[in-house]
Each structure stands twice: as structure tokens, then as C-alpha cells.
Amino acid sequence: MQAYTLTTPSGPEGLSLTELPSPTPGAGEVAIRVRAISLNPVDFKTARGKALYGSLREQAPVVLGWDVSGEVTAVGDGVEDFRVDDAVFGMVNFPGHGQAYAEVVIAPAVHLARKPSNVSHIDAAAATLAALTAWQNLVDLARIEKGQRVLIHAAGGGVGHFAVQLAKERGAYVIGTSSAGKRDFILELGADEHVDYHEHQFEDVLEPVDVVLESLGPEHLERSLQLVKPGGKLLTIAAGLSDHLQERAEWKSVELHHHLVYSDGEQQTAIAERLADGRLRAHVSRTYPFAELPAALRELEKGRTQAKIIVTVP
Numbered sequence: 001m002q003a004y005t006l007t008t009p010s011g012p013e014g015l016s017l018t019e020l021p022s023p024t025p026g027a028g029e030v031a032i033r034v035r036a037i038s039l040n041p042v043d044f045k046t047a048r049g050k051a052l053y054g055s056l057r058e059q060a061p062v063v064l065g066w067d068v069s070g071e072v073t074a075v076g077d078g079v080e081d082f083r084v085d086d087a088v089f090g091m092v093n094f095p096g097h098g099q100a101y102a103e104v105v106i107a108p109a110v111h112l113a114r115k116p117s118n119v120s121h122i123d124a125a126a127a128t129l130a131a132l133t134a135w136q137n138l139v140d141l142a143r144i145e146k147g148q149r150v151l152i153h154a155a156g157g158g159v160g161h162f163a164v165q166l167a168k169e170r171g172a173y174v175i176g177t178s179s180a181g182k183r184d185f186i187l188e189l190g191a192d193e194h195v196d197y198h199e200h201q202f203e204d205v206l207e208p209v210d211v212v213l214e215s216l217g218p219e220h221l222e223r224s225l226q227l228v229k230p231g232g233k234l235l236t237i238a239a240g241l242s243d244h245l246q247e248r249a250e251w252k253s254v255e256l257h258h259h260l261v262y263s264d265g266e267q268q269t270a271i272a273e274r275l276a277d278g279r280l281r282a283h284v285s286r287t288y289p290f291a292e293l294p295a296a297l298r299e300l301e302k303g304r305t306q307a308k309i310i311v312t313v314p
């Protein structure tokens, strides 16, 4: 099978298309013939020697990628939920070695969900790491309730566009930030209010909120804390929580969480149910063929993506 191996930690340029032996599933695993792969910022960060690179580099060849949709081609011992030819999708082995930039991927069955028949492989692949991140933060950690005010930063991006929809489903009043070009998209997702970060400092123009989902880093997190009501929650998925900020959050009686997403087939199934009945929609702004995966990753690295970029595998 063909797979992209990371030969040097030099970003998308370090990826090279390589012929590798087709892997076979062990106990509890399935082999997936991949149809679509979703890209995430952790991919280019790892490709540049940051994020998960340290833990992967001992496991040569390093094959990046975690998000796939495709068909089961073989099942290992003890797998009862999936059979050959089932269409499945999920985030595989995160934060371990997902090895998803490949034509065939081995996945623990417990990391997968059945792909609904009315959802394409492209849309299913999109609703994996980004959707699970939104789910784990807003549903599990924040336990958002009806009527709460929720601020979603980078609401037009991969995580953000799922977060807006999940917060709306739970009855929240949702505010999203982005540049002006993504305003209409964010309002169409269901957000009640939008702040263009080029035009306004969000903390100057918004009323206090119950929950913030933050993804942009320490300075932004600090500014976000100013807006959270006492008793509220500040959730960050960006690196860089300082002791100072933790003390300030405690002083303000704000719960501060830094969360790293993890693979979970049950949550993936809850996402699949929502994709099937339309409560959740995956938006894909651009697709690239497998042969152009490095170009797709370069595009994502610019940081201006609307919703998701997907790579299709012939």
C-alpha cells in the first residue's frame, strides 16, 4: 500500500509517498480501506517536530494522520461490532500513532463508528478529531445547558464550526469569533452573534458569558478569562496554561480546563447519529487528491481554513 512517511521533521515537505507492506489487524482491530482523510493542525505541528513528534519518532516509519473514513477489509479476533465491507469512520489511536496518511489503516474497533449511509466518506472523515474535540469540551466538560451564553473562538474553523452546532443543539446562546469573511458562515451554522476580531477586541464588546471554548493561545486565554462569569468555565485546547492564569481563574471562581482530545467510538457514534439526522453537519471547504496531500497540509498551515480540508483516496 501507499502511505506518506515523515522522513524529516521539516513540515509538509518532509512527507514522502512510500510503498509499505499492507498491515493486518490484530485482536480487537480492523483494517480499513481508506476513502477520505481529514487533516488537523496537530498534523503539521507534528510534521515540524512539535506536538506528538517526540513520542512518534521512535516508531519508524512515522506515518501522520488520525482521521479516516473507509470500508472494513479485514477484522481481527474478538471484533463483533464490524464486518468486512462495513463503512466506518473515526479518529484512530489519538494521541498515539494513527498512521492514517495511508491507503490502509489499522484501527481499534472501539475507536470507530458506523458511517451513516446518507453521509459521504468526505463528510464523515471531516467529523472526527475536530468534532470529538468539540464534543468532549462542550458536552462532557462544560455540560452546556439551555440558555447559557457560550463564546466559541475561531468559530469558522474545524473545531469551531462543530462547537457552534453542538452548543446550539443544547440550547445555548452562541457567540462566534472570526474575520469578516466567515461571519455569514458562522451565523448560518446557528450562532446568535458574531465578533470580527479585526474590528473589535471581543472582551470590549461582549456581555459576560458562562462558557468559553478557546483555541488560540495564552494571550487570548487571558483576555477570555475577563469575560467568564464567576462559576463559569474556560476551556482551552491550545497549549500554554500558566500557573498565573490558573490562580487568577481560581480567584474568580472560574473552572479552567486544558483538554487533549482522545479516540472514543461511543462518542463517535453519537456524532454519527447527529450527522445522519442532520442535527450536525460537517462542512468541507476544499478537497485534495491523495497525490497532493502535502499541498493540502500546506494550505491548512496558513491558519485561514473554513471548516475542514479533506484528502480523498482513489
Ligand SMILES: NC(=O)c1ccc[n+]([C@@H]2O[C@H](COP(=O)([O-])OP(=O)(O)OC[C@H]3O[C@@H](n4cnc5c(N)ncnc54)[C@H](OP(=O)(O)O)[C@@H]3O)[C@@H](O)[C@H]2O)c1
Pocket: 040, 041, 042, 129, 130, 133, 153, 154, 155, 156, 157, 158, 159, 160, 177, 178, 179, 180, 181, 182, 197, 215, 216, 236, 237, 238, 259, 260, 261, 300, 303, 304, 305, 306, 307
Ligand atoms: N487540545 C486538543 O485536543 C485540540 C484538538 C483540536 C484542535 N486543537 C488546536 O486548536 C486549534 C484550532 O484547531 P482547528 O482544527 O479548529 O484549526 P483550524 O481549522 O485550522 O482553524 C483555523 C481557523 O482559525 C481562525 N482564526 C485564526 N485566528 C483567529 C483569531 N484571532 N480569532 C478568531 N479566529 C481565528 C481562522 O479564521 P479567520 O480565517 O477568519 O481568521 C480559521 O477559520 C489548533 O491550534 C489545534 O492544534 C487542539
